[in-house]
Amino acid sequence: MPTDVEQWKDELYGTDIRAEIEHFAENGWESIPDDEQDAWFERFKWYGLYHQRAGQESYFMMRIGPPGGVLEPGQFRRIVEIADEFSRGPATNPEFGNGWLDVTTRQAIQLHWIRLEDVPEIFEQLEDVGLSTVQACGDSWRNIVGCPVAGKDKHEHVDADALATDLHDTFKENEAHSNLPRKWKVSVTGCDEGCGQGDINDLAFEPAEKEIDGESVTGYNVRVGGGLSRNEPRFARNIDVFATPEQAVEVAGGISALFRDHGDRENRYNARIKFLVDEWGPEKLRETLQEEYIDFELETAGEDLRDSYSYNAGEADGKHDHVGVHEQVDGNYYVGLNVLVGRIGVDDGYALADAAEEHGSGEVRLTQRQNIILTDVAEENVDDLRAEPVLEDYSPDPHPFQRGSIACTGTEFCSLSIVETKNRQVRYGRWLTENVTLPEGVENFHIHLSGCTASCAQPQIADVSLRGMKTRKNGEPVEALDIGLGGGLGEEPQFASWVTERVPADEVPGAIANLLENFAEARDSDEQSFREFVADRDDEELADLIEPEETNYEDPFMHNTKRTWYPYAEEDGLDESPAPARADGTPIPSDD
């Protein structure tokens, strides 16, 4: 039997949703019929609007997805202006204030506390500069990710930016591909470092070379069925297909159509294409693609560049992110700035937009490590840019614990998360920076905190993986984290192994400190990387090295933060919630 979501999508989905959003916006949140809320909130996702969690009714998260994370000159500033005007909540976050934007692990931007009544005006302001929220959420082509410095990178093999843009232009608002069984995440990598993270996407284009008719052709190998969610992580599997840049859009369309027609629409938990690849195997997928969806003879896979992939590969001399000052192919520089857990306050946002325009081209790019990059900075401007006061907090040379931090949205806004994440990760980073010395030679150390098994912070590909849990401490349930070790990408990607579970959240910084101390003592030599050290040991041995303990770190979020309307509000009980609220913020009284 088709699910409720499939029935709602059958009735109305895709671009038809826009007029309905505008209708409801004009008539106010209360105009959405009570018995249609689930259906409409599901449909709104297609336009990048996600109803915030219980206790925050009538407020929405809005996601804006620029392909490959490229924000052209003027676009970043416009998003900051929108955040300033429309993304203000009824309470203040103690770390971030009120009014910010979140850079996500899919090179998108999320705004919170958006009111439905403001959405048409926000859409207009976004479209005015060429931005959109279309298909940022929902069952369709999500934001296409890729090398964040595509088109400017010295390591580039094929122009990933061109393909990401082609795919975006072809498959956004494309009726044939607008209603898929589930989300559809696509990555395009063009460089020899592997920074597009294709392995964890539903569909990955990876740089390759192939001899065709006696000539060496540059293009992409294709992998399908990667993803991290639901305790079922998979790396994308090689389907033995090479596509030239000209063929890549058609191949992508064929695989998307195959997923549309053969994906499981009766069970949403089994719907992602990773499960279809499990069931069919890559050979059957290729065969079906060739027979039913592609008109030309598919080439077999070409020679890939995976043996040179250094991005997040765990090696001391590998590329760990795009932070820092790097030369572009044209002789200008790109300057990657650390954004702690991806969150930028609006005042800082204006300062960063000013800096991008004054010292670079004004273009701002978003990375899959929740950071930003200012591009096209002339050599003579680099020092002036580095001297900008805003770069003290958004540094091109941050401390490794802050540089390596990623956190998902968490219980601040998310329905699925089990624990508070962003503020906690900021506090962890601060404590570790002040109290822990990294072992010799370790200049990069990735700690990813995800609030649940959905894995939005990509915890399984970090050195230290943290995943939201609960435990009992002194007889009371408290927020806790599972700790995994040894994940990363590279030629041979590896998911973290969850070696210690249910560690009370206030004991996690002590656990990481002890782990690093034990690593420093037990490693073979100063050359052995943390990932190599983990790979050499079994889970039991690793668990013994973690040793959780209380320290002088204090965690204000040990209680059930999901049972609050907002974890940081002075009066945080669900009964104290000012939601739902009308457009002017006044609470709407309950019928009871």
Added chain:
Amino acid sequence: MTIALRTLDDGAWISVNDSRQVSVSDVWTLSRGVFCDCEPAYVLLEGFVDVGVDGSIVTADAVGQCLDCGTRDSIDRLPIGQIVDGEFEPYGPEGVQSLVEPGR
């Protein structure tokens, strides 16, 4: 009177008549044997998979983990509330629960 019951947002919560009534990430207290051998078992619900009714009792299928012994498993037909005069009344996760037997 028809009651609309569904799981939504990747199993984050149970919706009753288009209202978010029961959320994941609470710790439910279950009697011994229904999930693991702990007495009682404190089980974190990580995700709802399905929802149904048995008479007036609303039940959920979920995935959970015992906070003491670490057992991670699916839970079938966990009573999460009841329908009284057409209104849903949730059970608190703190009360000790047994599962609704099939065919009851």
